[in-house]
Amino acid sequence: MSTATRSLPRTIGAHAILLTYTAIALFPVILVIMNSFKSRAGIFGAPLTPPTPGTFDLIGYTTVIGQGDFIHYFQNSLVVTVASLFFVLLFGAMAAFALSEYRFRGNTLMGLYLALGIMIPIRLGTVAILQLMVASGLVNTLTALILVYTAQGLPLAVFILSEFMKQVSDDLKNAGRIDGLSEYTIFFRLVLPLVRPSMATVAVFTMIPIWNDLWFPLILAPSEETKTVTLGAQLFLGQFVTNWNAILAALSLAIMPVLILYVIFSRQLIRGITSGAVK
């Protein structure tokens, strides 16, 4: 690449635009977190300044921790997300292996059938899903959410993972077969460890919509026992409309775990998107 085409004004222009947009993207998040540490007077008096010793106040956080059952909601979200993620990855990888490794009648058709769910949102089946859950007595259980999210995550997981499994060397698998390994051992011992990086990508893609979903918790599991953190925050925010300290603290508590996970995994996520699997 020649450097002659990169002139200084152009570079400065690019940085100016990107910086402006970064500011737009981060401003609301920073504003909310910053003000959650301030007293009521500080929030309204000078919303744009960081908390000073004079305005610093944790009253919002103590209200949230005291009032809402946030730790419990948090546990629910964690159970639902981790369990769905486990099943999506396990079942998705198994199906992707079958589709990419073996030739059998109906292979392509099966792939298309599973890919249908990438384009058609599962939400459209809600009416019948609710009836199904009522009939099987699963309403207001975390199991209902786990089942729905597993079904929701599978199509994309199978699609992405089978792309990656095609790249695993045939020689390796055949060597395993010659050594007398069963197909199951080949899958679990040889192939799965090799596609671990792509599993991480799928995990991130699957996790974000599950953690953030409001629709299914609202419809399938709205009871106090099974509320997820997203639904809990939604109801809490509705209840405390006038208590700005509590609202800002609740928002910050909802933002921070996701933000921390994102900062840890952002490299993985971005590599996943740019690696060409989802082009």
Added chain:
Amino acid sequence: MAAEIRPKRPFRWHIGVFLAPALLVYTAIMILPLAGTLQLSLFRNIEQHQVFVGLQNFRTLFGDPNWSVNFWNALRNNTWFFIIHMLVQNPIGVMLAALLSSPRLRFSAFYRTAIFVPTILSFVIVGFAWKLILSPLWGVAPHLLDLVGLKSLFTPWLGKEEYALTALSLISVWQFVGIPMMLIYAALLSIPEEVIEAAECDGITGMSQFWKIKLPLILPSIGIISILTFVGNFNAFDLIYTAQGALAGPNYSTDILGTFLYRAFFGFQLQVGDPNMGAAIATMMFLIILGGVCVYLFLVQTRLRRYQF
């Protein structure tokens, strides 16, 4: 491939074992309910029994002014929601990606990470945070406008019928601009050096290089983004619900198909929930999304030339 088709081979049970769990869950929780919903839209609950009524529910949906006014309003709003995404989100995404992919740009990893942050946040957070920022009570938005001397432009956007939907669309754009940015960025990175070098030898650089060389090469990605945006928008619910409630106020001006479906299905305040009408609306959404996907698959995708490097 190891497994060649040979006549008379033992039935390979392991294929079934590998496929079964995924197929079972997917079929039972996704495909059958989807089919069940389509079927329910042809039934009606008469004296505690589901009775087949053909297209009666759709006749109600389009013929009864109580329903049809709301339906067309939701569809119109949803279309506007989609148009704003196409006109604002995708061009901004392409522009950011083009800037990010310029060679030897410093801090590009930082920009990428930061601009993607809103996308990972939940609608509840996004909806509420913006509601606070735009609230005249807090005064952050008027204060910021004052800094650039435009304070007179401020009105409580989310509370005014004529602005609320546009404001919410822009909030949604703010949240999701990271997705087109990332996908286009990936497409731009996959353009081989030789193509760019050949263009430079011919004296095509800078802006004209982007318009004449890169843009045609990333058109397939733009097509994919458009259909993803379409499916996402016509299926949207959460942002409107968190920011404006199920009634999609003020005066239904931000009602989209998702919130309309929720109200029809579950009922709200005085309106009693009706699963069959909900199913009819879900069926209409299904047909709209299916139509969009078909237009993409058969009209757009086949005409876009794919370049293999």
